[in-house]
Amino acid sequence: MNKPLNSHRPVLLEETIEALCVRRGGKFLDCTFGGGGHTSAILDGSSENFVYAIDRDPQARERAHALQQKYAGRFTFCNANFADAGKICFPTLNGILMDLGTSSFQLDDGVRGFSFKEHSKLNMRMDNSCGQTATEFLNRAPESELVQAIRDFGEERNWKRIISLIIENRGKEALVYCDLFADLVAANARSLRHGKVHPATKTFQGIRIAINGELDALGKALPALFEKLCGGGRLVVISFHSLEDRIVKQFFKKMAGQAVNRMDGEPSQLREKFAKIVTTKPIVPDESEVSSNPRSRSAKMRVLEKIK
Numbered sequence: 001m002n003k004p005l006n007s008h009r010p011v012l013l014e015e016t017i018e019a020l021c022v023r024r025g026g027k028f029l030d031c032t033f034g035g036g037g038h039t040s041a042i043l044d045g046s047s048e049n050f051v052y053a054i055d056r057d058p059q060a061r062e063r064a065h066a067l068q069q070k071y072a073g074r075f076t077f078c079n080a081n082f083a084d085a086g087k088i089c090f091p092t093l094n095g096i097l098m099d100l101g102t103s104s105f106q107l108d109d110g111v112r113g114f115s116f117k118e119h120s121k122l123n124m125r126m127d128n129s130c131g132q133t134a135t136e137f138l139n140r141a142p143e144s145e146l147v148q149a150i151r152d153f154g155e156e157r158n159w160k161r162i163i164s165l166i167i168e169n170r171g172k173e174a175l176v177y178c179d180l181f182a183d184l185v186a187a188n189a190r191s192l193r194h195g196k197v198h199p200a201t202k203t204f205q206g207i208r209i210a211i212n213g214e215l216d217a218l219g220k221a222l223p224a225l226f227e228k229l230c231g232g233g234r235l236v237v238i239s240f241h242s243l244e245d246r247i248v249k250q251f252f253k254k255m256a257g258q259a260v261n262r263m264d265g266e267p268s269q270l271r272e273k274f275a276k277i278v279t280t281k282p283i284v285p286d287e288s289e290v291s292s293n294p295r296s297r298s299a300k301m302r303v304l305e306k307i308k
């Protein structure tokens with residue numbers, strides 16, 4: 001299997017290749033191209049494979065360019081949000097991959113404004129050609145949207161204090177630079193530094209999810225993508241936090257004709273079964289992957305197979 005374009009390491013790579021059954025040969029969609037690590041492995045899995053790849057990040061196009069030459073005739077890329085998958089014309093697919101969240105390219109590039117260690121502008125847009133930056137969001141969002149971002153999406157216990165700080169600091173530099181904002185949160189929030197986890201981690205996560213509309217995009221994409229699978233085709237989703245994982249798990253249960261949660265009172269005879277759940281429990285990285293790639297530690301992979 002080829003190494004990806006640079007130091008970026010695809011999460012659960014072997015497990016993904018196995019779950020997508022790439023060695024049979026077929027047409028695949030990689031909804032989150034990133035650095036192309038998973039895409040390259042799919043293309044290497046069989047010379048019969050074709051990969052359609054998308055990513056909302058305009059910089060992913062440059063990385064895709066290298067693959068376009070290497071796998072000429074078997075790979076196409078377009079910049080798109082997977083939320084719009086229903087509007088994009090793909091052939092019937094044998095497998096679809098979603099490796100959610102941000103890429104190391106986005107996190108490690110100070111200019112992109114995702115990292116609380118950098119003295120760079122708080123930006124956090126995956127698609128930096130549109131939408132509002134994190135600074136604009138913090139300065140303009142009504143309090144209800146800040147609550148949704150920091151309490152609901154960030155699951156930050158000290159959300160009230162952090163929201164007061166944001167409102168007090170509107171118009172000031174503390175909301176402009178990543179490191180200054182992270183220091184403000186760290187100095188005032190009661191959350192303790194657990195091991196290497198920075199006290200502003202959850203706040204940053206919540207703001208990122210909010211400004212990129214990540215959960216809405218996932219909720220819209222799943223049914224549209226499922227439609228594009230052939231019978232026996234597989235949908236593989238790798239998520240990195242419980243909010244994403246819950247959306248995926250509930251969608252899989254619905255497609256498999258199961259109760260979505262304890263509140264779901266629909267009589268079982270009325271439920272239709274369109275798919276089978278391949279992973280009754282999510283697949284997670286083993287210790288060696290987590291120690292060599294700490295960013296993989298919260299990954300959970302779920303696999304759904306469309307009924308023929």
Ligand SMILES: C[S@@+](CC[C@H](N)C(=O)[O-])C[C@H]1O[C@@H](n2cnc3c(N)ncnc32)[C@H](O)[C@@H]1O
Binds near residue numbers: 056057060101
């Ligand atoms: C974890 S990285 C994927 C890494 C990739 N699997 C690899 O091996 O290099 C996630 C990627 O998904 C992209 N992304 C996140 N949300 C997206 C969306 N709604 N539509 C399209 N791309 C999205 C991000 O821009 C990022 O490049």
